[in-house]
Amino acid sequence: VRRAAGTAAAAGVLVLLAAIAACGSAAPTSHALYSVPRGAWGVSQTNARIGQLWSAGSIPLCTRGGSPVTLTSITPVTVRGEIELVRIAVRHVRWAGPSIDHPPATREEQAGLSDGDYRGIPPDSRSPAGYVIPSPSPCAWPRDGDRFYETIVAGRRTGPRGGWIEGLRVRYRVGSAAGEYVIPFRWALCGGNGPDCS
Amino acid sequence: MRHPTHVPQRPLRKAVGLLAGGAAAAALAAPPAAPAGGSPSAPTMGPPAAATTVTGRVVDGDVAVGGAIVVLRAWPSRATQAATPVGTRQSLFTVGIGRTAADGSYSLAGNLAGLPRAYRAADGTVDLMVMALHDGRLTETSLPAGAATRAAPLAPLDLAHGVESRAAVTAERVLSADLERRGGAAESAAGGGFGGVPDVCGGGSWSSPYGPFRVKVATAAAGTGLYAIVDYGVSEATTLGVAFEGGGGWQASGTSTVGTSSGFTTEPLVNKRVFAWWDYHDWISGCGGYRTAYPQQYVGHAPEVSIAHPHYRHCGSPYNAGATYVHGATTNETYSNGLTVHGITLSSHAGWDSHMTLRIHFDVRGIVCGNNASRESAPRVEAHRT
Numbered sequence: 001v002r003r004a005a006g007t008a009a010a011a012g013v014l015v016l017l018a019a020i021a022a023c024g025s026a027a028p029t030s031h032a033l034y035s036v037p038r039g040a041w042g043v044s045q046t047n048a049r050i051g052q053l054w055s056a057g058s059i060p061l062c063t064r065g066g067s068p069v070t071l072t073s074i075t076p077v078t079v080r081g082e083i084e085l086v087r088i089a090v091r092h093v094r095w096a097g098p099s100i101d102h103p104p105a106t107r108e109e110q111a112g113l114s115d116g117d118y119r120g121i122p123p124d125s126r127s128p129a130g131y132v133i134p135s136p137s138p139c140a141w142p143r144d145g146d147r148f149y150e151t152i153v154a155g156r157r158t159g160p161r162g163g164w165i166e167g168l169r170v171r172y173r174v175g176s177a178a179g180e181y182v183i184p185f186r187w188a189l190c191g192g193n194g195p196d197c198s
Numbered sequence: 199m200r201h202p203t204h205v206p207q208r209p210l211r212k213a214v215g216l217l218a219g220g221a222a223a224a225a226l227a228a229p230p231a232a233p234a235g236g237s238p239s240a241p242t243m244g245p246p247a248a249a250t251t252v253t254g255r256v257v258d259g260d261v262a263v264g265g266a267i268v269v270l271r272a273w274p275s276r277a278t279q280a281a282t283p284v285g286t287r288q289s290l291f292t293v294g295i296g297r298t299a300a301d302g303s304y305s306l307a308g309n310l311a312g313l314p315r316a317y318r319a320a321d322g323t324v325d326l327m328v329m330a331l332h333d334g335r336l337t338e339t340s341l342p343a344g345a346a347t348r349a350a351p352l353a354p355l356d357l358a359h360g361v362e363s364r365a366a367v368t369a370e371r372v373l374s375a376d377l378e379r380r381g382g383a384a385e386s387a388a389g390g391g392f393g394g395v396p397d398v399c400g401g402g403s404w405s406s407p408y409g410p411f412r413v414k415v416a417t418a419a420a421g422t423g424l425y426a427i428v429d430y431g432v433s434e435a436t437t438l439g440v441a442f443e444g445g446g447g448w449q450a451s452g453t454s455t456v457g458t459s460s461g462f463t464t465e466p467l468v469n470k471r472v473f474a475w476w477d478y479h480d481w482i483s484g485c486g487g488y489r490t491a492y493p494q495q496y497v498g499h500a501p502e503v504s505i506a507h508p509h510y511r512h513c514g515s516p517y518n519a520g521a522t523y524v525h526g527a528t529t530n531e532t533y534s535n536g537l538t539v540h541g542i543t544l545s546s547h548a549g550w551d552s553h554m555t556l557r558i559h560f561d562v563r564g565i566v567c568g569n570n571a572s573r574e575s576a577p578r579v580e581a582h583r584t
Contacts, residue, residue, distance in 0.1 A: 036575030047520030058514050058574060095573065096515040096565070116515035116565065141512070142571040186524065 032174045033069045034062050035183040036139050042186030043117055044164070048157045053086060055122060055154035056187045057115025059168065061090065062139040062148070069135060069179075072171040074128040074151060077182060081163020083189050088168070089125035089152040091115070094145045114150050121154045128170075153187050162190030249309050250293070254352035255302040256330045262302030263357060266332035267373050270294035270306040273325035278316040279404065287484070289401040291317050293326065295377060302354075330355040331373065336366035336485050359511060363486025369399050399484035407479045408562055513567035514574040523558045523566050525579050 043056045063069045074088045093114040111123045133149050141148060153165060168183040256266040271290040274282070282288055293308030310324050318324055329338045337360030339352065480489040517523055558566060558579070568576025 036572060041575070042524045043517065044522045044524070045518070045520050046522070047518065060575075095513070114515040117517040117521040119518070139575065140571040141573055144513075 031179055031181050032063055032065050032067070032135065033133070033170060033172050033179060033181055034064070034139065035060055035181070035185075036062075041184070042166075042188070044186075044188035044190060045117055046190055048162070048189040050157050050159065053120050053154060053156055054189055055087075055115055055118045055120065055152050057091070057093075057118070057122065057150045057152045059151040059153075059183060059185050060139050060148050061133055061137070061151055061170070063133050063135040063137045065135050065174070067135055067174050069133045070173045071128040071131040071133065072173060072178070073169075074171075075169050076153075076165045077167025077169050079163070079165050082157060082159030082161055083155055083163030083165065084158050085153070085155045085165060087121060087125070087152070087154045088128060089121070089154070090128050090131045091122065091124055091126065091150050091152060092147060093124075093150055094147045095141055096144075114148070115152055122152060125152050125154075151183070151185075153185075155187075155189060157189040157191070160191050162188065164188035164190070249307065249311075250326070251305060251307045252294070252326070252328060252352060253303070253305045254328065255354045256298045256304065256332065257302055257354045257356050257358075258332075259356065259358040262298075262300070263330075263332050264298055264300040264302060266298045266302070266304075266330050266357070267370055267377065268296055268298060268304045268306055268355075269329045269331075269373065270308050271327050271329060272310070272313055272317045273327065274316055275319045275325070277319070282404075284406045284479075285403050287401055287403050290327070295373065297377065298330075303351075328352065328355065330357065330360075331366060331370040332357055334367040334370065335360040335362050336369070337361070338483075361486060361488045363488070365399050365485040365487075369485060399486075402481055402483040402485075405480035405482060405489070510567040510569045510576070510579065512569070512571055512573040512576060513565045516563055516565050517560050519560055519562055521560045523560070523574075523579075525558070525566075525574075 045054055048054050076085060079085055093112060096113045115122045164186060166186045168185050170181045172179050252270055256263045270293045272293050273290060274288050294306035296304055296306055298304045327338055335357045337355050337357050339355055482489050566574045566579050568574055568579045570576045
C-alpha cells in the first residue's frame with residue numbers, strides 16, 4: 001500500500017510538471033524558447049481563393065540563455081473550419097524592413113527575407129524537427145536586415161467560408177531537458193464574409 | 199453633439215478651425231497633409247500673420263550636431279495643393295534659415311505675414327516644417343499643431359533617421375554659401391520674402407493617393423452592449439469624432455467638442471465596431487526623390503487639429519492586399535503625435551473588458567512597423583504601403 005501511495009504521489013508530481021510545462025504561453029519568461037512578448041496576434045487573408053496555397057510568417061522563435069535550443073516539433077493547437085494546414089516550417093531570415101525599394105514579389109526576391117503574408121511557401125523553409133536555434137536569439141531587432149528565426153504556417157482554404165489555425169505548440173529540447181511553449185498566433189484564410197476575417 | 203450623416207471623401211483639405219468648434223465634419227473628413235522627412239510628425243498649424251520663432255535640436259542618435267543648417271519652410275496651402283495636379287512640382291517657401299549651436303540647438307525666426315497667398319489658408323494659418331542638413335544627410339519634420347505659438351521646442355531632428363543624397367549635398371552647399379553671404383542666420387522680412395534664398399531642392403511633388411488602410415479598434419466592444427470610452431490625451435479642448443460601421447457602410451457620429459482630461463462616451467458606438475480609415479499619398483522630395491507617406495484623408499476620430507500618421511521605423515515584412523494584421527494588447531496604447539488609433543479603452547468597471555485589439559487591414563500591399571526593436575510586436579504599431 002505504501003508503494004502504491006508513493007507511485008500515485010510521483011504520478012501526481014509528473015502531472016503537475018506536465019501541466020506547468022503546458023502553460024508556456026502564460027509564462028514565457030520561464031522558457032529557453034519564446035516568441036514575442038505580448039498577447040494574441042495573427043494574420044488573416046481574405047483574397048485567398050479556394051485551393052490556393054498561402055503562408056504567413058514573421059512569427060519569431062527566440063531563445064535566451066547560453067545553450068542552443070533544438071526544436072522537436074511545431075504543431076497547431078486548434079484547426080477550425082475550411083482550411084487545410086499544408087506545412088509548418090522554420091526559416092532563418094532577415095526582416096525586409098522599411099528601406100526596401102520594392103516588396104519581394106518572386107521566390108528569388110523572397111529568399112532570405114521574412115514572410116509577412118505570401119502566396120505559396122517561401123524558399124528555404126525547413127522542417128522544425130531537429131532544427132537548432134542558437135542562444136541567445138532575443139526578440140529584439142533594432143536594425144533593418146537583422147536576422148531571426150521565423151515560423152511559417154502554410155495552407156489552403158478548402159471551402160467558401162474558410163477557416164483558421166490558432167496557437168502553435170512548439171516542443172523543444174535544451175540539452176537533455178524538454179520544453180514546450182504555445183505561441184498565441186492565429187492565422188485565417190477566409191472568404192470575404194468569413195467569420196474570422198471580421 | 200454633432201452628427202454628420204456621412205463621411206465625405208474629398209480632396210486634400212486643411213482641417214482648420216476645429217479648436218474653435220463648428221467643424222466637426224471637417225474633423226472627420228480630412229487631415230492636412232504632412233511634409234516629408236526623416237522623422238515626420240503632425241502637420242503644422244502656424245499662427246496667422248505673425249512673427250514666428252521655432253526652437254529645437256538636431257542630433258545624430260544620441261550625439262548633438264553643431265553647425266547643421268536648419269531651414270524653416272512653409273507648405274503650400276491645402277487649396278493650393280489640391281489645385282495642383284499629381285506629380286507636379288510644388289515649392290516650399292523658405293521662412294527662416296540658420297545653423298545649430300554646438301549643443302545642437304537652433305532657433306529659427308520668420309515672419310509669416312507676408313507669405314504669398316498660395317502658402318496661406320483662408321483663415322491665414324500656415325503649415326510649417328523644419329529641415330536639417332549636415333554632412334550630406336537630410337531630415338525634416340513638420341511642426342505639431344500650434345507649435346509655432348508655443349514656447350516648447352520641437353522634438354529633436356535626428357539625422358540618424360535622415361536620408362543621404364547628392365541633392366542634399368548640393369542643397370547644403372548652396373545654403374551654406376547663402377548663410378555666409380548673409381553673415382549668419384536670416385529670417386524673412388515683413389514682406390515675407392528673403393530675396394534670393396534658394397528653394398531647397400526645389401520642393402517636391404505628391405503622388406497619386408492610395409489606400410485606404412483600414413483600422414478597426416474597440417472590437418472588444420462589439421456585441422457586449424457596452425459603451426466604449428474613447429481615452430485620449432490632449433492639452434486643450436478639441437473636437438472628437440468617430441466613424442463606425444453602421445451595417446450599411448460608413449457612418450460618422452459621436453463628434454463633440456470636449457475639454458481636457460475628460461472621457462467621451464460615444465453612445466452611438468454601442469455594439470458597434472469602430473474604424474479608422476486612411477488614404478495616403480506620398481511626398482516625393484526634390485532632395486533625392488525619396489518618398490514619405492502621409493495621410494491625405496482620414497476618417498476616424500480627430501483628437502487634434504492636425505492629424506498625422508505616426509511613422510515607426512522598426513518594420514517587418516510585407517503583407518499582401520487582403521491581409522489583416524491583428525495586434526492584441528491588454529493595455530491601452532495611446533498613439534501620440536496626431537492620429538492614429540488612440541486606444542479605445544473600456545472602463546475598468548466590473549465586467550468590462552480592458553483588452554484592446556488593433557486590426558490593420560491592407561487594401562494595398564504594406565508593412566507593419568513597431569515603435570521599438572521588437573518590431574511588429576511592439577506596444578504600438580502602424581502600417582504603411584511598401
